[in-house]
Amino acid sequence: MKVVLAYSGGLDTTVLLTWLQEKYNAEVICYCSNVGQEEELDGLEEKALKHGAVKCYVDDVQDEFAAEYIYPMMQANAIYEGTYLLGTSIARPLIAKRMIDIANAEGAEAICHGATGKGNDQVRFELTAYALKPDIKVIAPWRMPEDFPFEGRMDMVKYLEERGVPTTVSAAKPYSMDRNMLHISFEGGILEDPWNEPDEDMWCMTKPLSQAADEAEYVEISFEKGIPVAVNGEKLGAAALLKKLNALGCEHAVGRIDIVENRFTGMKDRGVYETPGGTILQAAHRALESICMDREVMHLRDSFIPKYAELVYNGFWFAPEREMLQAAIVQSQETVTGDVRVKLYKGGVHVCGRKSPYSLYSPELVSFDEAGGYDQSDATGFIKLNALRLRVLATMKKES
Structure with a gap:
């Protein structure tokens, strides 16, 4: 049996690599994707092969991740439950897609992941896998307690020690972390305990507010059809642009949230997130839309946001309903081209200016100081027509 294993080289996946060989006599092909997690990936292939993998793929998919997943999602202004910019959620379909690509190329019958049976990631990985390869076998060891009887890290260390597999285990962190170029969770x-405040030294992608820059910084972001293409006039590739904004956001402590969210599996979960560049982009994109999107198009697209965000959060990236919504969203972005100026200061992103060759904003039309081609008397009939049902209702109440 050939199995593609989602592999990081840490304790958990080292155990999975060894366990798969024992349990299934499997030929294990390890896979790790570089989605901007800033972890040391050098030597990962050598480590996997040393521990019994027949092959190890280490992919740099950062530009694909930004261009084909993050930015299309941001065209939708997708925010889950009003606060979460979906940083972890959006990375999972790409990782799972690449695992299926490798399974097809290598003739593997199964994939294996180390996601727990309580969380969202198991759903995201597997929905993607089944959408792309319906006959794939999925091995999820944490849902197999009789075959995978580990209760904690020390059980895993002992398991590897008994088999002579070396591992370096640091003291357990007081929380778990997951990072990519969009965010860290x-x-x-x-x-x-949702009453506990996060430690000040926990933050990775943003400076603490107490250390944020004392001077405000202006940043200009350029968009083409809703996709960011330049920062301060400098054209940048997809990944490089987001990293540039991450660095700027870091200096000003931009992009922190502390939330309790509803997992797809039914339980509530407290998460603390840093999304510096994504927070800047979301504010800028929204500001540009305000001057170059038709009102009804914007309101209709906005009505999609809760559903679209839910689909991404729950793992339905490759589902037809997400693709249908995406097509409509892309159409809505045809004129979302222009520049936005924001001011970053002490955790805040403040929009200071926006301009577009497709601007629908007319200073003359909206001005208090000139008519601008607008006949104010037209408003009388407009108001009366909209008030008609209210007047009928009020009359009925008065007579009853």
């Missing part, structure tokens, strides 16, 4: 451990 912190969950579990001390954060499981």
